[in-house]
Amino acid sequence: MIRLIDSANRYGTADFAATLSRELMGLPEGSLPIAGEQGGLIDTASIGVTLLSACADADRIELVMGVFFTEIVGGCSCGDEPFSLNGYEELILRIDRADGAALIRPRGD
Secondary structure, three states, X not given: OEEOHHHHHHOOOOOHHHHHHHXXXXXXXXXXXXXXXXXXXXXXXXXXXXXXXXXXXXXXXXXXXXXXXXXXXXXOOOOOOOEEEEEEEEEEEEEEOOOOEEEEEEOOO
């Protein structure tokens, strides 16, 4: 279970987006459900998160985030491989205000 306690506590403050980004970047590798288009590996050092929208009620916070990343694509050992591609995906993030429990899923699922 992912917990974003600091983000839940900082929602509505000026530093919420920075807190959210810090907590998301601190998650174990593979926690964000992102995948490249070519079946390559995601360069975790390249991941950047942008908050697109947010709304909340008394129980939970729901966010839409844009995630930028670089995909490293290997292949048949041709002269131009491996190569990298810029990637982008939108994710929905729901955070429980009481305990920071978070659910992350690709937008559109």
